[in-house]
Amino acid sequence: MLEIRWHSRAGQGAVTGAKGLADVISGTGKHVQAFAFYGSAKRGAAMTAYNRVSDSEILNHEKFMHPDYILVIDPALTYTTDITLNEKDDTVYIVTTHMSTQELIESQPKLKGKKVFTVNCIKIAQETIGRPIPNTPMLGALLKVSNILEIDSFKESMKKVLGKLPQKIIDANMIAIQRAFDEVK
Amino acid sequence: MRKMELKDIEVWDGNMAASHAMRQVQIDVVAAYPITPSTPIVENYATFLANDYVEGEFVMVESEHAAMSGCVGASAAGGRVATATSSQGFALMVETLYQASGMRLPIILNVVNRALAAPLNVNGDHSDMYLGRDSGWIQLDAYNPQDAYDLNFIAFKVSEDHDVRLPCMVHQDGFMTSHTAMGVKTLQDDIAYNFVGDFKPMNDMLDLDNPVTHGVQTEEDWHFEHKARQQNDLMTKVYPKLQAAFNEFEELTGRKYSMVETYNMEEAEVAVVCMGTSVKTAIEVSNELNAKGIKAGVVGIRVIRPWPFEKIAEVFKDIKAIGALDRSAPHGTVGMLFNELAGSLINSDSNAVLNNYIYGLGGRDLTKKHIYSIYEDLLANAKAGKLTTATQQYIGTRGPKLEFL
Numbered sequence: 322m323l324e325i326r327w328h329s330r331a332g333q334g335a336v337t338g339a340k341g342l343a344d345v346i347s348g349t350g351k352h353v354q355a356f357a358f359y360g361s362a363k364r365g366a367a368m369t370a371y372n373r374v375s376d377s378e379i380l381n382h383e384k385f386m387h388p389d390y391i392l393v394i395d396p397a398l399t400y401t402t403d404i405t406l407n408e409k410d411d412t413v414y415i416v417t418t419h420m421s422t423q424e425l426i427e428s429q430p431k432l433k434g435k436k437v438f439t440v441n442c443i444k445i446a447q448e449t450i451g452r453p454i455p456n457t458p459m460l461g462a463l464l465k466v467s468n469i470l471e472i473d474s475f476k477e478s479m480k481k482v483l484g485k486l487p488q489k490i491i492d493a494n495m496i497a498i499q500r501a502f503d504e505v506k
Numbered sequence: 507m508r509k510m511e512l513k514d515i516e517v518w519d520g521n522m523a524a525s526h527a528m529r530q531v532q533i534d535v536v537a538a539y540p541i542t543p544s545t546p547i548v549e550n551y552a553t554f555l556a557n558d559y560v561e562g563e564f565v566m567v568e569s570e571h572a573a574m575s576g577c578v579g580a581s582a583a584g585g586r587v588a589t590a591t592s593s594q595g596f597a598l599m600v601e602t603l604y605q606a607s608g609m610r611l612p613i614i615l616n617v618v619n620r621a622l623a624a625p626l627n628v629n630g631d632h633s634d635m636y637l638g639r640d641s642g643w644i645q646l647d648a649y650n651p652q653d654a655y656d657l658n659f660i661a662f663k664v665s666e667d668h669d670v671r672l673p674c675m676v677h678q679d680g681f682m683t684s685h686t687a688m689g690v691k692t693l694q695d696d697i698a699y700n701f702v703g704d705f706k707p708m709n710d711m712l713d714l715d716n717p718v719t720h721g722v723q724t725e726e727d728w729h730f731e732h733k734a735r736q737q738n739d740l741m742t743k744v745y746p747k748l749q750a751a752f753n754e755f756e757e758l759t760g761r762k763y764s765m766v767e768t769y770n771m772e773e774a775e776v777a778v779v780c781m782g783t784s785v786k787t788a789i790e791v792s793n794e795l796n797a798k799g800i801k802a803g804v805v806g807i808r809v810i811r812p813w814p815f816e817k818i819a820e821v822f823k824d825i826k827a828i829g830a831l832d833r834s835a836p837h838g839t840v841g842m843l844f845n846e847l848a849g850s851l852i853n854s855d856s857n858a859v860l861n862n863y864i865y866g867l868g869g870r871d872l873t874k875k876h877i878y879s880i881y882e883d884l885l886a887n888a889k890a891g892k893l894t895t896a897t898q899q900y901i902g903t904r905g906p907k908l909e910f911l
Contacts, residue, residue: 346690353517356686362628380790382650382682382783384871422734470539 347393459468525550527658534585537576544618583711593620607642629869630680774803826888
């Protein structure tokens with residue numbers, strides 16, 4: 322069982338990101354689950370979303386998890402929420418930030434000694450999609466770090482998931498995914 | 507009208523699954539007043555209708571009371587009718603729920619289970635489900651989005667049968683099912699529609715050649731006979747029709763449903779009984795315990811009304827200790843499942859020790875750790891042959907441990 326926790330603000334697309342990821346992975350024959358804690362459900366409020374991926378039927382419906390990957394798509398949440406909650410020894414962090422990985426760890430000592438990767442999903446989204454929606458770029462970064470799927474086939478599947486959006490937006494999302502894949506460190 | 511090509515497995519949450527089932531059976535009238543967390547069911551349905559995937563009417567009304575009243579009118583007129591609600595909306599619907607069942611109208615209601623205020627809470631528990639349990643409806647319970655999809659077809663087929671003619675609720679857990687996306691094995695549109703078949707009206711008001719009266723008044727002269735016949739039909743006609751529908755559905759899809767679902771029960775000494783997503787989490791714990799040689803089973807209630815008395819007695823024949831897990835505050839007594847199980851087992855051969863857990867109110871997480879600790883209690887009860895704990899315990903709540911009786 323692979324378990325992923327997203328830290329986001331309501332409106333940044335973590336639920337869409339988690340569901341999109343589930344949709345794509347389901348196409349490879351694995352079992353998937355995607356859900357969220359909506360909290361107070363106000364735009365801008367801190368929230369978490371979750372993915373489970375497994376080779377067999379997913380029975381577990383507890384909200385509690387020890388994540389394998391923690392994805393942070395809003396830079397400030399690294400400081401204002403406990404992104405390390407219920408972590409494992411080998412939990413991998415991918416954090417969106419304008420800082421380098423070393424600078425990030427210095428600014429948030431809790432991340433010291435952890436497997437931490439950084440990528441600026443907000444900047445990538447602004448420059449490609451034209452809006453600070455960091456969910457799809459984070460998926461590109463996750464693919465690079467985790468190797469759970471091959472990038473080209475992922476993009477093909479993701480185009481179908483985004484199917485209802487205008488072609489221009491879909492193309493911009495593909496560039497954003499590829500840029501985050503290339504830029505995550 | 508357009509058809510939709512579905513993938514063999516779609517990643518849907520429980521709301522989307524229910525709305526696709528409603529689309530595929532081609533409902534004539536949906537009268538709805540959306541409420542969290544069931545909103546997307548009728549929202550999706552309205553989108554399907556607007557995009558020509560359904561021929562029918564979507565009636566926007568001013569309250570849930572009006573929503574069910576609209577459904578009652580449309581069903582009496584002779585149409586296939588359904589809607590969805592949750593929590594406070596369900597509570598406001600209660601008066602009309604009794605009208606629907608008493609008038610023998612085969613309406614399908616998707617209930618996305620949510621806590622009842624106060625305090626206000628949008629998350630999942632079974633308070634609304636329990637509120638409607640004497641309303642005369644057939645009630646089915648889904649444990650995940652796949653069930654929510656499949657049970658809608660079962661509901662229409664059984665409810666609309668002319669020997670049954672009783673409305674049916676399909677329950678699913680708010681958020682834990684309704685907003686949790688998982689793989690759902692789909693049926694293509696024609697196959698899904700044909701499983702349920704065309705709607706066959708009975709005593710419909712729009713059959714002007716055969717005028718009938720609906721919603722009449724009867725006092726002590728006939729009221730009791732109407733209610734007695736309704737109870738007779740619930741108790742005697744629904745089980746065989748449900749079983750036949752489950753069988754036919756299994757032949758079509760390979761997916762097997764039973765009135766009482768059992769997991770790891772062949773060898774079990776102890777068992778938990780629950781509903782909704784908790785059943786699935788409990789199965790995972792049960793599998794892990796069985797791998798260690800601990801004989802712990804799970805029983806899921808699939809058909810809440812009519813309550814499957816005989817099946818229950820059969821399932822628990824050799825069980826030494828049972829934990830009834832209720833996700834609703836019983837406020838002054840034991841939980842509904844405890845009561846129903848006790849009622850089912852009291853005149854049977856069972857000597858099982860029975861206790862009660864109240865859990866998960868207002869969406870509080872039921873963790874695997876909680877379920878492990880429940881099994882520990884049950885194993886101790888089985889060993890002692892009597893209760894080693896209080897009859898009722900509250901689990902997963904802050905502060906000093908609450909236990910009663």
